[in-house]
Amino acid sequence: MPRPRLALVPGEPAGVGPELCVRAAQRAWEADLVVFGDRGSLQRAAAALALPLAFAAADAPAAPGVLPLVDMPHPVAARFGTPEPGNAASVIAALQAAAGACLRGDCDGLVTGPVHKATINAGGIAYTGTTGLLAAQAGREVVMMLANAIVRVALATTHLPLRAVADAITVEGLQRTLRILEAALREEFGIAAPRIAVLGLNPHAGEDGHLGREELDVIAPALAALRAQGMRLSGPLPADTAFLPQRLRECDAVLAMYHDQGLPVLKYSDFAHAVNLTLGLPYPRVAVDHGTALDLAGSGRADPSSLFAAIEACTRLARHRRHA
Structure with a gap:
């Protein structure tokens, strides 16, 4: 059975999502990851953590220290701990693009980092949560x-x-x-x-x-x-x-x-x-079970355990769904 390909979305660029993705990039997984996110936010996170990070084409196999990337640029450069409503549309666009890849069959599952709801709404987008967003996009209960x-x-x-x-x-x-x-x-x-x-x-x-x-x-x-x-x-x-x-x-x-x-x-x-x-949903979606942790962003103290657990769980679910 071929390796699952998982879409990974960092979420709020001012929070811990980008650095958790950088930490995930340092490991070998049983699935290929492709990140739908902002190149600059990921690079800043890697620099803050003093970890190696290179980018590859979206269809390239992942390797430790390398992230296949679908670049979803944020119009405002993110600062650790300070969400920017001007980035709301690009944060939502990254989620929708990753989910669209799953709906088309280009990816086998979706892993999402934390999103800052208040900032999305302050950016002029009515948003109650990613669960509802993905349900509406897929037309599913x-x-x-x-x-x-x-x-x-x-x-x-x-x-x-x-x-x-x-x-x-x-x-x-x-x-x-x-x-x-x-x-x-x-x-x-x-x-x-x-x-x-x-x-x-x-x-x-x-x-x-x-x-x-x-x-x-x-x-x-x-x-x-x-x-x-x-x-x-x-x-x-x-x-x-x-x-x-x-x-x-x-x-x-x-x-x-x-x-x-x-x-x-x-x-x-x-x-x-x-x-x-x-x-x-017609594909597995797994998210971290924590918020954006703005107070920890850029400090290197954010615990990646929930993201790692989400990647492992989504890999298992994708395989079960294929088998079923």
């Missing part, structure tokens, strides 16, 4: 899942105010999310019969309606219908005990009802090696 070696946590809702979460959880929405999650576990993770633990919304999973009826009226009916179609689902489960080690051994992924119900557990378990996956 998607699911956000974060993962490390300990647990995989998918989200029924993402970046919503807490008071809006209950209204956003519907039978149809849960079933759509679970179908996308189950298909991704089969096709990209190679799990023949995935087991998914589904959390309740309320404390103690509603305690038979005494602490809320969402479990009885929405979550349980959605699960029952999917179980009748052969899906292996447990729940709705109380969130306070669902992440016990023995419970996690009994499932392949957990579906949390909202962002801060599941992700604090995942990040506590192993934040450095956690990655963010977008499920439902």
Whole structure:
């Protein structure tokens, strides 16, 4: 089987993304990387780290110290720690160009660095996150899942105010999310019969309606219908005990009802090696699970573990998808 070719996007040029890509370029990987980014930002990062960096044509094989590059120039030279709204359009263009390469089949997967949302919006682009951007470009419904070696946590809702979460959880929405999650576990993770633990919304999973009826009226009916179609689902489960080690051994992924119900557990378990996956796209997309770290940019102290984990995960997913 040929080596996967992965598109790599540094993200915010004033943050740690470019230097993490430079660190990735020093290693040999089981996939060929091609960076969609600004040559000058990468060169400045390499100089700050005192690491060797040469560029090659986009279709060239990668080698330690060499990055195949699709140059996406930023109109304003980036300064470490100081995002520039004038670069917003080029940051988004790099993401779209890399995703377009995946949609065309030129690349087998997409790895993305951190983007500074406020700066993108200050640059005049309505932007709520890369997940939504890629979903719209591909015309697909998607699911956000974060993962490390300990647990995989998918989200029924993402970046919503807490008071809006209950209204956003519907039978149809849960079933759509679970179908996308189950298909991704089969096709990209190679799990023949995935087991998914589904959390309740309320404390103690509603305690038979005494602490809320969402479990009885929405979550349980959605699960029952999917179980009748052969899906292996447990729940709705109380969130306070669902992440016990023995419970996690009994499932392949957990579906949390909202962002801060599941992700604090995942990040506590192993934040450095956690990655963010977008499920439902026609290609694997894996992102780092941290922000732009503007205060660390250019210092050489940024930990590349999450980017390295993202590259390794995207390589595995690309291979599983080919096999499937």
